[in-house]
Structure formats: structure tokens, C-alpha cells
Amino acid sequence: MSNLVERDRRVVWHPYAPAEASPLFAVERAQGVRFWLEDGRELIDGMSSWWSAIHGYRHPRIEGALTQQIDRMPHVMFGGLTHEPAVSLCERLVEMAPSGLERVFLSDSGSVAVEVAIKMALQVWQSRGRPERRRLLALRGGYHGDTFGAMAVCDPVTGMHGLFEGSLASHLFADRPPCRFEDAFEDSHIESFAALLSDHQGEIAAVILEPIVQGAGGMWFYSPDYLRRVRRLCDEAGVLLIADEIATGFGRTGRLFACEYAQISPDILCVGKALTGGTMTLAATLVSGEVSRSLSEGEPGVFMHGPTFMGNPLACAAAGASLDLLEETDWAARVGSISEQLKTELEACRTLPAVADVRVLGAIGVLELHAPVDMSVVQPAFVERGVWIRPFGELVYTMPPYITESQDLSRITGAMYQVVAAI
Numbered sequence: 094m095s096n097l098v099e100r101d102r103r104v105v106w107h108p109y110a111p112a113e114a115s116p117l118f119a120v121e122r123a124q125g126v127r128f129w130l131e132d133g134r135e136l137i138d139g140m141s142s143w144w145s146a147i148h149g150y151r152h153p154r155i156e157g158a159l160t161q162q163i164d165r166m167p168h169v170m171f172g173g174l175t176h177e178p179a180v181s182l183c184e185r186l187v188e189m190a191p192s193g194l195e196r197v198f199l200s201d202s203g204s205v206a207v208e209v210a211i212k213m214a215l216q217v218w219q220s221r222g223r224p225e226r227r228r229l230l231a232l233r234g235g236y237h238g239d240t241f242g243a244m245a246v247c248d249p250v251t252g253m254h255g256l257f258e259g260s261l262a263s264h265l266f267a268d269r270p271p272c273r274f275e276d277a278f279e280d281s282h283i284e285s286f287a288a289l290l291s292d293h294q295g296e297i298a299a300v301i302l303e304p305i306v307q308g309a310g311g312m313w314f315y316s317p318d319y320l321r322r323v324r325r326l327c328d329e330a331g332v333l334l335i336a337d338e339i340a341t342g343f344g345r346t347g348r349l350f351a352c353e354y355a356q357i358s359p360d361i362l363c364v365g366k367a368l369t370g371g372t373m374t375l376a377a378t379l380v381s382g383e384v385s386r387s388l389s390e391g392e393p394g395v396f397m398h399g400p401t402f403m404g405n406p407l408a409c410a411a412a413g414a415s416l417d418l419l420e421e422t423d424w425a426a427r428v429g430s431i432s433e434q435l436k437t438e439l440e441a442c443r444t445l446p447a448v449a450d451v452r453v454l455g456a457i458g459v460l461e462l463h464a465p466v467d468m469s470v471v472q473p474a475f476v477e478r479g480v481w482i483r484p485f486g487e488l489v490y491t492m493p494p495y496i497t498e499s500q501d502l503s504r505i506t507g508a509m510y511q512v513v514a515a516i
């Protein structure tokens with residue numbers, strides 16, 4: 094064990110990992126789609142550092158923007174002050190996002206952007222004199238973050254609601270959308286959702302979901318028709334729709350925002366992860382004009398939230414440069430060709446005995462296995478093959494940086510095949 098890993102073991106927590114025993118690797122530097130471990134080994138990144146590093150590591154454009162901004166000011170408070178990087182970023186987000194979203198609340202992480210969205214939805218109904226509308230309707234298989242408000246709308250099983258019973262808000266959960274992305278939609282597919290919505294209409298403030306792709310709750314891709322129907326049912330019930338595009342935003346699914354597949358606009362939109370191209374922590378909650386007006390008309394007339402590092406200028410500058418790169422490069426063509434290659438190369442995995450399902454959408458390739466993987470075996474096996482893939486449960490998946498070249502992508506899919514074949 095390296096000295097750094099040993100020191101880490103004594104004092105550091107890692108995400109969703111036991112403090113001891115799970116494999117841990119020390120990274121020294123990263124460049125393009127690769128990073129290098131302390132012992133000199135080189136790994137191709139198949140995870141984009143959890144959906145975020147879409148342009149790869151150390152892109153000169155983003156680093157240039159960070160350097161320029163650090164010379165001016167790394168941070169100032171956002172209460173009573175404003176600055177160019179934040180204003181430009183919010184203008185651009187409004188311009189890029191699905192139509193009707195007019196105002197932006199910046200925060201420091203995806204979970205907080207979801208907390209903000211939920212709080213806003215509740216405050217809207219307070220303002221409108223309907224405080225009894227304070228529950229959320231979410232989908233099973235969903236993931237919205239790890240803080241308490243966000244956790245309460247995650248899948249009740251994988252979100253471990255049992256563990257925190259009594260401390261979590263009690264919300265409503267419709268079945269996971271049964272229709273796959275390419276399936277023909279039938280009315281029966283939305284029965285569970287429609288029934289909950291009509292039975293509890295008077296107490297529901299908002300529906301919250303990840304459009305088209307459910308990420309950390311199961312890597313499940315569902316039909317755009319389902320989402321279109323959700324929008325219509327929300328309109329009929331007068332319920333707000335919150336789209337959590339923290340994982341799907343900025344091109345990952347093959348559309349700039351996954352909502353575009355269904356040609357719908359949510360009332361509230363959360364983005365994060367790829368927003369700064371994986372360099373700084375930043376997230377945003379966008380709201381419609383109507384939500385923003387409702388909030389300011391009622392008591393107390395302001396939205397009650399304000400993170401210390403809100404609108405951090407460095408993070409906003411990085412986000413601006415990342416959005417420039419998206420605009421200037423043909424991201425759609427790159428995501429499209431990654432998608433085609435993933436489809437072709439992962440198809441071979443279908444015949445492996447451990448594999449239950451293979452699915453690809455945009456630059457996301459998923460192998461669902463019959464049983465959860467043993468991380469103590471699988472994680473080192475990927476590293477030995479020069480690839481960084483981080484499975485969870487029975488899901489072995491990749492969402493590589495958009496700049497990944499074809500040979501590197503083949504290394505990733507080849508390693509996925511070999512490692513899963515050995516299970």
C-alpha cells in the first residue's frame with residue numbers, strides 16, 4: 094500500500110465506501126482523457142469524474158479563464174454585490190435552457206440546487222395561499238442528491254429512507270417508468286404516476302424527476318412520451334414540474350438538455366456536474382417567470398436561501414469557458430459518434446453470462462449484471478487494464494469525456510467486456 098493511501102485510510106472519508114478495505118488509488122495528475130497514478134500507471138477515464146469532465150482534464154480554455162479570474166478576484170460575497178462572470182453565466186444559461194426559464198439561482202453543488210428547487214416549489218404554494226401543497230411526487234429509481242431534502246425524493250430503497258425514518262419528509266413515489274427509451278408508449282405505463290397525482294393532487298407542490306435518464310438510481314433510460322405525458326398531467330393538475338438535469342445537462346444524452354427529447358419545459362430546472370467542465374463545484378436552479386413572480390408576490394417576498402459561496406467568480410468563469418467550448422466544438426457530433434461506437438462495441442457483452450441488459454443513450458453505455466459486482470476484485474481489474482471505470486451495485490457503466498478518441502473508447506469497452514467476462 095502506498096504511503097498516501099495509508100495516511101488516507103487513517104483520517105479520510107470517501108463517498109459511499111467503507112473506511113477500510115475497499116480499493117483506493119492515489120492520483121497525481123490528469124490531462125486530456127487520462128490520469129496518472131502515483132506509481133506511474135496511466136488510466137483512461139471512462140467516468141468523466143462522475144459526468145463532469147466533459148472536455149477532459151486541464152483544457153487550456155478553462156484553465157485560461159480560471160487564471161484570468163484568479164488575478165481579478167477568486168471570490169466575493171454575492172449579497173449586495175454582483176460581477177461579470179455570474180451575470181454572463183446566468184444570461185447564457187437562460188438562453189440555452191428550454192424556453193420559459195428566466196431566472197437563475199446559483200449554488201455550490203447539485204444537492205443544494207435540488208434543495209433550492211424544492212424550497213422554491215414550497216414557497217410558491219405558500220405565496221399562493223395553498224400551504225397544504227407541500228408534498229413532492231417523485232419516481233422510484235430516481236436520484237437527486239445526498240442532503241436531507243434531496244434524499245427524501247431519492248428512491249426510497251437505494252436512498253435508504255428506512256435508515257432516516259422520522260427525520261425525512263414523507264413524499265410520494267410512482268413506479269419507475271416501465272417503458273424503455275425506444276419502446277412504444279402505452280397508457281398503462283403511466284398509470285401509477287397518474288393515480289398518485291390524481292389521488293393527492295391537493296397536497297402536491299411539485300413533481301420532481303430526472304428527464305429521460307435516471308442516473309445514480311439505476312442508469313435507466315425511459316421514453317420521451319412518458320415525460321411528455323408527465324408535463325401534460327402536471328399542467329392539468331396545476332402542479333409544478335422540477336427537472337433534475339444535473340447528470341443529463343450539457344449534451345450527455347445526445348441533446349443539450351434531456352427535456353428536449355420530449356420538447357417540454359419544466360417550471361424549475363436543476364443543473365450541475367458538467368456545468369464547469371468538471372473543474373469547480375457549481376450548480377444552478379433555473380425557474381420560470383411565473384415561479385419567480387409567485388415567489389416575490391407572497392410573504393416574505395424573497396426566496397429564503399443564500400449560500401456563502403454563492404456565485405463564486407472562479408466557478409462562474411470556468412462555467413463560462415466550458416459553455417464556450419460546448420458552443421464552439423461540435424459536441425453533438427462527438428456524442429453521436431461515441432454513442433454509435435458504444436452501441437457497436439458493447440453489443441458483444443450481451444452474450445456474457447453475467448450480463449442481464451446492455452443499453453446505450455448518447456455518451457452513456459451501461460451493462461446491467463444479474464448480481465452486484467465485488468468491488469474488491471472488479472476495481473483493481475479495471476486499473477490493471479489501464480481504464481478507470483467505477484461500477485455501483487450491478488451496474489458497470491461508462492460516460493466518457495466528449496473528446497475521447499475512438500481507440501481510447503475501444504480500450505474502455507474492451508476492458509468492460511473482459512472484466513465482466515471474468516465474473
Ligand SMILES: *Cc1c(COP(=O)(O)O)cnc(C)c1O
Pocket residue numbers: 202203204205207236237238239303308309337338339340341365366
Ligand atoms: C449527482 C446528482 C445530484 C447531486 O449532485 P451533487 O453535486 O453530488 O450534490 C443530483 N441529481 C442528480 C440527477 C445527480 O446525478
